[in-house]
Amino acid sequence: MTAGEVAKSQDNMIPRRPKEGNLEKSWEVFRQNSLSLAGLAMFIAFFFVAVMGLILTSGSDPIFDPALVRLQEKLKPPLSSPRLDLLGPGQTPGLGIYLFGTDNLGRDVFARMLQGAWVSLTVGFVAVGISVVIGIIMGGMAGYFGRVHIRVADVASAIICLLGVVLIATGPMALGAGSVIAGLLLLFWTWKGRKEKKPSGLFGLLNRETVSVDTTVMRLVDIMLCFPSFFLILTVVALLPASIYNIMVVIGLTSWMGTARFVRAEFLSLREQDFVTAARALGVGNLRIIFRHMLPNALAPVMVSATIGIATAILTEAGLSFLGFGVPPPHATWGNILSDGKNFIFDAPWLTFIPGVAILVVVLSFNLFGEGLRDALNPRLKERN
Amino acid sequence: MISFLGRSLIQKTVTLFFVSVVSFLIIHLAPGEPSQVDPMNPKFTPEMVERFKKAFHLDEPLHVQYLYFYRDLFAGNTVSWKDGRSVLAKIWDRFLNSLPLFVVGTLITWTLSFPVGIRSALFRGGLYDKTTTFISYLLISIPGFFFAYVLIIFVVDTFGVPVIGMETFGLRDASWLRMLMDRVWHLLLPSILGATGGIAVLSRYVRSQMLEVEAQDYVRTARAKGLPPEQVHYRHALRNALLPFVTMFGLVLPGLIGGSVIIESIFSWPGMGRMAYEAILARDYPVILTVNFISAVLVLGGTLISDVLYLIVDPRIRL
Numbered sequence: 025m026t027a028g029e030v031a032k033s034q035d036n037m038i039p040r041r042p043k044e045g046n047l048e049k050s051w052e053v054f055r056q057n058s059l060s061l062a063g064l065a066m067f068i069a070f071f072f073v074a075v076m077g078l079i080l081t082s083g084s085d086p087i088f089d090p091a092l093v094r095l096q097e098k099l100k101p102p103l104s105s106p107r108l109d110l111l112g113p114g115q116t117p118g119l120g121i122y123l124f125g126t127d128n129l130g131r132d133v134f135a136r137m138l139q140g141a142w143v144s145l146t147v148g149f150v151a152v153g154i155s156v157v158i159g160i161i162m163g164g165m166a167g168y169f170g171r172v173h174i175r176v177a178d179v180a181s182a183i184i185c186l187l188g189v190v191l192i193a194t195g196p197m198a199l200g201a202g203s204v205i206a207g208l209l210l211l212f213w214t215w216k217g218r219k220e221k222k223p224s225g226l227f228g229l230l231n232r233e234t235v236s237v238d239t240t241v242m243r244l245v246d247i248m249l250c251f252p253s254f255f256l257i258l259t260v261v262a263l264l265p266a267s268i269y270n271i272m273v274v275i276g277l278t279s280w281m282g283t284a285r286f287v288r289a290e291f292l293s294l295r296e297q298d299f300v301t302a303a304r305a306l307g308v309g310n311l312r313i314i315f316r317h318m319l320p321n322a323l324a325p326v327m328v329s330a331t332i333g334i335a336t337a338i339l340t341e342a343g344l345s346f347l348g349f350g351v352p353p354p355h356a357t358w359g360n361i362l363s364d365g366k367n368f369i370f371d372a373p374w375l376t377f378i379p380g381v382a383i384l385v386v387v388l389s390f391n392l393f394g395e396g397l398r399d400a401l402n403p404r405l406k407e408r409n
Numbered sequence: 410m411i412s413f414l415g416r417s418l419i420q421k422t423v424t425l426f427f428v429s430v431v432s433f434l435i436i437h438l439a440p441g442e443p444s445q446v447d448p449m450n451p452k453f454t455p456e457m458v459e460r461f462k463k464a465f466h467l468d469e470p471l472h473v474q475y476l477y478f479y480r481d482l483f484a485g486n487t488v489s490w491k492d493g494r495s496v497l498a499k500i501w502d503r504f505l506n507s508l509p510l511f512v513v514g515t516l517i518t519w520t521l522s523f524p525v526g527i528r529s530a531l532f533r534g535g536l537y538d539k540t541t542t543f544i545s546y547l548l549i550s551i552p553g554f555f556f557a558y559v560l561i562i563f564v565v566d567t568f569g570v571p572v573i574g575m576e577t578f579g580l581r582d583a584s585w586l587r588m589l590m591d592r593v594w595h596l597l598l599p600s601i602l603g604a605t606g607g608i609a610v611l612s613r614y615v616r617s618q619m620l621e622v623e624a625q626d627y628v629r630t631a632r633a634k635g636l637p638p639e640q641v642h643y644r645h646a647l648r649n650a651l652l653p654f655v656t657m658f659g660l661v662l663p664g665l666i667g668g669s670v671i672i673e674s675i676f677s678w679p680g681m682g683r684m685a686y687e688a689i690l691a692r693d694y695p696v697i698l699t700v701n702f703i704s705a706v707l708v709l710g711g712t713l714i715s716d717v718l719y720l721i722v723d724p725r726i727r728l
Contacts, residue, residue, distance in 0.1 A: 025474075059542075059543065061544075073657075119461055149474075182721035221666060231588075243420075243424060243427075246424050247424055247427045247428050247431060250424065250425075250428045250433070250704075250705040250707065250708045250709065251428070251701065251704075251705070252663065252701075252704050253706075254670065255670070255682075255685060255700075255701070256435075258670065258686070258689060259435065259436070259689055259697060260435060260439070262689045262690065263435075263436070263689075264439060267445075335550065337551055342552050342553070342554075343553070343554070343671055344552045346552075346671060347670065347671065347686065359552075362552070362554075362555060363554075366554075366558060369558055369562070376555065380555035380558075380559075383552050383555065384547075384550055384551050384552065384555070387549075387550035387551075387552075388546055388547060388550035389469065390550075391546050391549060391550050392546055395546075
């Protein structure tokens with residue numbers, strides 16, 4: 025370092041932004057992995073196709089009509105042109121040819137794939153969104169408030185409130201509402217006594233500590249992990265009325281355990297770090313510490329597991345469709361195009377191969393992108409890969 | 410050790426209790442009733458429904474039903490609502506069918522993953538490593554039933570052997586060799602399909618374990634003192650890299666009952682997964698709940714076994 029540079033650096037002693045932010049650093053790492061880059065490109069392309077699919081196939085007079093039945097043109101192979109003399113007005117396919125052929129009802133497979141892209145994407149994103157939100161709440165509670173113990177009063181008021189909700193749902197409204205209010209009152213009444221050293225009598229009993237929050241949440245995770253996941257999803261979906269929303273919610277509700285564990289582990293180590301202590305010393309509230317200071321630092325593993333989770337959700341939806349419990353007919357998804365096509369696998373193999381390869385490519389791109397993200401966000405792991 | 414065993418046994422029993430409650434609630438609070446199973450059946454009169462409800466305590470409140478059900482389960486005399494057969498006998502039959510699939514699938518997984526994983530760790534970044542990495546992602550991402558159809562078309566077209574079902578119908582008086590080959594062909598495809606996901610995940614895991622151990626100081630020391638590479642890799646590195654896999658034997662256990670619903674459906678294989686699927690369709694609650702209970706026991710037992718194995722294999726761990 026020359027004398028001039030030293031003087032210059034002394035001039036700028038005020039702290040500055042680092043030259044290279046975390047994001048740029050991650051991007052540097054990510055860029056070197058060509059497979060992940062390909063995954064990202066496919067990810068963006070899929071997103072684009074899905075949005076285009078939604079625009080082009082919905083509305084009263086869509087450019088590509090996925091529901092238009094042309095029985096005279098059934099099981100046409102891909103790239104075949106329609107027999108215009110057999111088609112009525114408005115029945116010609118959007119591109120002038122059947123790019124992906126037609127199915128057993130003469131519906132344009134290309135239009136159905138376009139519509140299915142959007143549906144598969146929503147199933148994946150909504151299901152993972154639900155599981156990430158639950159996972160962050162559960163994992164955050166276990167990680168941040170883990171040492172807090174649940175008191176007898178909390179359990180009691182929770183039970184009374186729950187009873188009230190059940191009562192409201194089943195009939196006696198007034199009794200149910202009263203029960204909910206009684207539960208909340210019990211909670212507020214015992215809340216004040218928390219700070220006292222040695223409460224006695226009924227108050228003492230109500231304030232007795234039972235298990236910690238951490239134990240409760242982690243046992244809940246254990247319980248959920250005991251169910252064979254696909255079997256559980258299948259059971260619930262089969263018992264509930266068939267609808268696309270039920271599938272998203274059920275997949276979401278049964279796949280939050282991994283996220284919860286990641287978030288808990290991150291929170292346990294973040295909680296002990298200096299910047300959290302500093303924030304607490306400044307009098308920052310718990311919620312602000314959690315969401316403003318800790319959560320952004322804990323998001324890396326969540327993002328990775330969410331990306332891979334979307335891939336899994338799309339596969340699960342396809343599997344459910346295959347067994348006949350998938351998204352019901354007015355919506356086309358790649359899963360149900362594929363499972364409809366399996367009956368014609370020898371006459372019309374494209375009905376199986378086009379959606380099959382499409383699912384494969386999309387799921388593969390999500391997986392590759394997720395793995396690349398893992399390396400990029402956590403360079404320490406790079407050594408092991 | 411004893412106190413650890415005692416503590417985890419208590420903990421697992423409590424977990425099991427909650428699992429049984431939750432699964433019971435899920436089944437019984439879902440809309441629809443088992444008395445609606447077959448309204449088209451002329452024998453299914455209102456009197457039948459009444460008798461049915463009486464026999465299976467469906468008139469009682471939920472918690473009483475719960476007690477009745479698990480009392481019957483532990484006494485071993487739950488019966489299926491569909492055909493009146495004992496649930497445990499039914500499960501045992503199907504279990505015996507699923508067992509060969511499970512055994513062959515697990516063998517394929519474990520014998521393939523280790524050589525592949527170790528080789529790609531030793532030649533990290535090479536062509537072999539890159540290819541296997543890509544292939545394992547491919548195997549994770551492929552929808553199982555799509556892959557199954559591709560494989561079926563390929564095998565049937567190329568070798569001309571039947572693969573659907575457990576054996577070819579009407580082969581009674583063929584020679585024993587022919588029968589054996591028939592069984593092998595029928596077993597092969599579903600086992601390979603069951604193993605694909607496992608191979609992909611396990612070989613990646615072997616690779617990362619191996620890479621981690623190869624970076625340790627004692628491996629460098631072994632190399633520095635001039636040992637031949639084979640000895641370094643297989644005696645010093647591999648033995649230590651194997652540690653976590655010993656515990657995975659316990660985690661394989663739940664696969665015994667899981668079976669794959671999808672694969673067994675495609676191949677018309679009368680196994681556990683298929684039975685569970687049929688039970689769900691028929692709302693045969695005792696079968697669903699029993700399968701669920703047994704699989705929860707296997708999951709909990711598997712984690713316990715893997716913890717104990719870890720204790721035995723790795724003396725550094727003290728619980």
